[in-house]
Amino acid sequence: MNKLSKNDDISPEHQVAKIFEWRRGFNVTYLISLGIDLGLFKYLAQTPASTPQQIAQSLSLHYPYIETWCKTAFAVGILETENCSNYILADHFDKILANDTNPRYLGGYVKLGVDFAAKDFKFSIEAYRTGAKVPFQNRSESFAETVGIAVSGLHALTTHKLLPGLNGFNKKLERGCKILDVGCGTGKLVFQIAKKWRNANVIGVDIDKKGLSIAEKQLVKSDLKTNVEFVEGDIPAAGKPNSFDVITMIEVLHEISPKIRQKVLNNCYRLLKKEGWLLIVDETYPSKTEDFRKKEYQFPIQTAFEELTWGNILPTAEAQEKLIKSAGFKTKINRNIIGEGFTILEVQK
Numbered sequence: 001m002n003k004l005s006k007n008d009d010i011s012p013e014h015q016v017a018k019i020f021e022w023r024r025g026f027n028v029t030y031l032i033s034l035g036i037d038l039g040l041f042k043y044l045a046q047t048p049a050s051t052p053q054q055i056a057q058s059l060s061l062h063y064p065y066i067e068t069w070c071k072t073a074f075a076v077g078i079l080e081t082e083n084c085s086n087y088i089l090a091d092h093f094d095k096i097l098a099n100d101t102n103p104r105y106l107g108g109y110v111k112l113g114v115d116f117a118a119k120d121f122k123f124s125i126e127a128y129r130t131g132a133k134v135p136f137q138n139r140s141e142s143f144a145e146t147v148g149i150a151v152s153g154l155h156a157l158t159t160h161k162l163l164p165g166l167n168g169f170n171k172k173l174e175r176g177c178k179i180l181d182v183g184c185g186t187g188k189l190v191f192q193i194a195k196k197w198r199n200a201n202v203i204g205v206d207i208d209k210k211g212l213s214i215a216e217k218q219l220v221k222s223d224l225k226t227n228v229e230f231v232e233g234d235i236p237a238a239g240k241p242n243s244f245d246v247i248t249m250i251e252v253l254h255e256i257s258p259k260i261r262q263k264v265l266n267n268c269y270r271l272l273k274k275e276g277w278l279l280i281v282d283e284t285y286p287s288k289t290e291d292f293r294k295k296e297y298q299f300p301i302q303t304a305f306e307e308l309t310w311g312n313i314l315p316t317a318e319a320q321e322k323l324i325k326s327a328g329f330k331t332k333i334n335r336n337i338i339g340e341g342f343t344i345l346e347v348q349k
Contacts, residue, residue: 028076032097033114034069035078036107041089044079045098048088055087100149103156108149116143117306124309133311136255137208144211148186151251154281154342155189158250159196166277166346169246173197177245180205180238180271182264183252187215187230194224205231205238235267242270246277253282253323254303254314261315265327272349278329280345284337285314299341320345 035041039059044050047058052067070087073079078097079087095102116139123134136143164170169177176199181190184204194202206212215230222228231238247268256264268278283300286292292301304314315323321333324347334346 024076027072028078029110029113031069031072031076032078032107032110035073035097036111040066040069041093041098041107044087044089045094049086051085052087100152103153103160105149105153108146108152112146112150113306115146120306120309127309133309136307136310136312138210141210141214144186144208145214148188148211148214152188154250155192157338158189158248158279158281159192162279162281162344162346163193163197163246163248166246166279167348169277172245173200176200178239178243179203180235180244180247182206182235182247182249182268183255184215184230185211187211187218187228189248189250190215190228190230191218191222191224194228198227201227201229203229203231203238205233205235207233235264235271239271242273244271244276245273246279247272249278249280249282251282253280253320255307255310255312257311258313258315261323262326265323269327269329269349274349276349278324278345278347278349280320280343282320282343282345283314283341284317284320284343287316287318296337296341299339317343 038061040055043055043059047054050058052070053063055061055070056063056066070079070081071084074081074084074087077090078093080090081087089098092104095104096106099105100107120134123132126132136147163179164173174197178201179193181193181202181204184190184206185208187204190202190204193200204212204215209232212230212232219225219228219230249268253261272278283303284297285300285304286294286297291297300314304312317335320343324333324345329347329349331348334344336344338344
């Protein structure tokens, strides 16, 4: 059968069911957002087997609304109960929705959609007519903070697994080395690395003044002033050529305008020491028709749609590797896919 012809095995009811499923997903996203904002997940993590009335009284909330929230959360599998009276969080949601310090926490990702993407989609009506964009840089401190929380799991992965997993790099981390985080935002990765590897000198560079403002405030309160620094501006402002042992770019490459991506990668190459590492965690857009419905591409495809009016364009695998090789890297590029579709790229100078 021609791929573009109709499939007689698919009924109208099947397609209608899809619409209802997607629409329910919209409601569940807002149900989760309410649970975060009202402290419901944290309360249930600390006080399991609570009744809606106990939750409402403890948090000064309206009992009938909380009762419906709990029943709905049970219906979709976020809560568990045997009698629609006492509720507990379903397996693993204590980490995913109640603990914002856990690497698996996804509350920031949900809030990014509800608090910011929803407004961007309203703007999209006009943007689709004109091609207008609203860059994600320098929006607000709240936006910068939410983005930082949304990718905090990747920061933990980078700090505790990816960096020490680089060939020969674990000892350098222990002895002391120089690390540059490009697109550091609010500095969450910089702080994580500096706390984990006390002998490392970690510099964060970004053009986003809002994110850097948060990072600087956190630095003042910390005990990391001697080994952490934040720099506003382009990469060359962060240091001299051949001065860094590793450069990280976590969910940043696709946020850089295609017009200057090659320049950014060229600067990374220049700032790295001989045998230094470039570590990129990003998303890869499919380049083949048959890849658009593969599981590993679904998250990147949604990101490309959601961030379209930010001006963000996700690169394909071919584009990623061309950028890296054109910058001067000649060694093998290690590529892996993790989680819902994040790409890890590791290459040594």
